[in-house]
Amino acid sequence: MDNSLQEALKPLRDKIDQIDRDILELLNQRAQTAIDVGAVKHKFQADSAVLKPEREAQVIRRLQELNRYGTFTETGVRAVWAEIISVCRGLEKGLTVAYLGPEGSYSEQAAMEFYGHSVQPLPCPSFDEVFRAVEAGQADVGMVPVENSTEGAVNRTLDLFLNSTVKVHGVRSIPIRHCLMSLHGTMDGVKSISAHPQALAQCQKWLSQHYPTMEIVPAASNSEAARHAAQDETVAAIAGETAAVFWNLGLVASGIQDDANNKTRFLAIGNIETAPSGRDQTSLIFAVPNRVGAVYEMISPFARNGVSMTRFESRPARTGQWEYYFYVDVLGHRSDENVARALDELKQQSAFFKILGSYPMQ
Numbered sequence: 001m002d003n004s005l006q007e008a009l010k011p012l013r014d015k016i017d018q019i020d021r022d023i024l025e026l027l028n029q030r031a032q033t034a035i036d037v038g039a040v041k042h043k044f045q046a047d048s049a050v051l052k053p054e055r056e057a058q059v060i061r062r063l064q065e066l067n068r069y070g071t072f073t074e075t076g077v078r079a080v081w082a083e084i085i086s087v088c089r090g091l092e093k094g095l096t097v098a099y100l101g102p103e104g105s106y107s108e109q110a111a112m113e114f115y116g117h118s119v120q121p122l123p124c125p126s127f128d129e130v131f132r133a134v135e136a137g138q139a140d141v142g143m144v145p146v147e148n149s150t151e152g153a154v155n156r157t158l159d160l161f162l163n164s165t166v167k168v169h170g171v172r173s174i175p176i177r178h179c180l181m182s183l184h185g186t187m188d189g190v191k192s193i194s195a196h197p198q199a200l201a202q203c204q205k206w207l208s209q210h211y212p213t214m215e216i217v218p219a220a221s222n223s224e225a226a227r228h229a230a231q232d233e234t235v236a237a238i239a240g241e242t243a244a245v246f247w248n249l250g251l252v253a254s255g256i257q258d259d260a261n262n263k264t265r266f267l268a269i270g271n272i273e274t275a276p277s278g279r280d281q282t283s284l285i286f287a288v289p290n291r292v293g294a295v296y297e298m299i300s301p302f303a304r305n306g307v308s309m310t311r312f313e314s315r316p317a318r319t320g321q322w323e324y325y326f327y328v329d330v331l332g333h334r335s336d337e338n339v340a341r342a343l344d345e346l347k348q349q350s351a352f353f354k355i356l357g358s359y360p361m362q
């Protein structure tokens with residue numbers, strides 16, 4: 001029986017081995033071509049950025065389009081080519097990526113999905129440090145959360161964008177599935193539950209139903225809470241499954257976020273300008289003078305120029321005068337004629353105006 005199974009499998013496995021040899025040969029050709037691209041970039045512009053987010057987005061979109069009727073899945077195409085591109089880019093020049101650590105964080109997951117794994121990771125203790133590392137050139141790029149589908153804006157990130165020189169070159173939304181974890185995979189002997197305040201808020205209902213009297217301890221990050229739980233059996237952490245694997249913790253419960261479709265949107269930050277990719281969005285911040293009808297007047301340039309607004313968020317300006325900064329996303333690239341015109345009109349009337357970047361949509 002077993003022998004005949006092996007016999008039946010043999011030609012198919014031989015075929016897969018041959019296909020893999022062919023893929024490998026092509027991957028090597030691709031890698032060499034990327035090295036050649038790097039040399040051309042350097043020859044024409046010594047300080048030219050190696051990372052070209054618009055080109056990467058176009059490469060992946062084109063393949064997904066070509067693969068519309070393929071057996072290989074659409075998410076598979078994205079995941080595989082993100083890694084192929086990551087390796088090729090790394091051969092041109094290594095990329096250091098900063099994000100909120102330690103290892104096993106959702107930020108790390110978003111960063112690895114966006115840039116691939118062939119990068120130099122730089123886990124940081126806070127969002128402030130991520131921005132600082134990118135500004136100081138200690139990291140080439142960074143990945144920071146801006147919005148959660150349950151809890152709304154990640155305020156610290158929005159505030160950091162206000163005074164930072166970094167620009168946005170990409171966006172990545174990932175599903176957030178929180179797990180409760182502890183050293184022994186049970187709640188026996190556990191006295192407190194720790195996580196980042198965002199995660200605690202996203203699991204509020206579940207926590208009050210299952211552990212209404214347990215002490216809740218906020219942590220700098222979920223993976224930091226996981227690291228703590230790995231050292232202290234009286235602490236359970238809420239974090240992603242990757243953190244449980246990394247810190248060798250046992251899962252007590254999975255998918256404990258109150259909203260099953262809980263998602264977080266991350267922005268890729270760096271010091272590069274991104275050219276149009278064909279399907280882009282633009283993020284900006286502005287402030288309006290404090291008078292009646294000001295907000296209405298401010299956003300009218302978008303309507304006048306046919307520019308769609310996809311996000312509108314406000315943060316207090318901390319002047320104590322009920323003044324606000326508005327964080328807006330619009331469809332299109334800042335170099336598109338209608339977007340450029342709308343932004344120009346808006347800028348004329350703003351008390352504060354800053355474009356965070358135009359970048360490919362996910």
Ligand SMILES: C=C(O[C@@H]1C=C(C(=O)O)C=C[C@H]1O)C(=O)O
Nearest residue numbers: 034037050051052055085088089
């Ligand atoms: C090869 C290039 O450099 C990098 C690697 C890419 C790739 O492997 O496809 C695409 C864009 C760049 O981030 C390029 O610019 O074409």
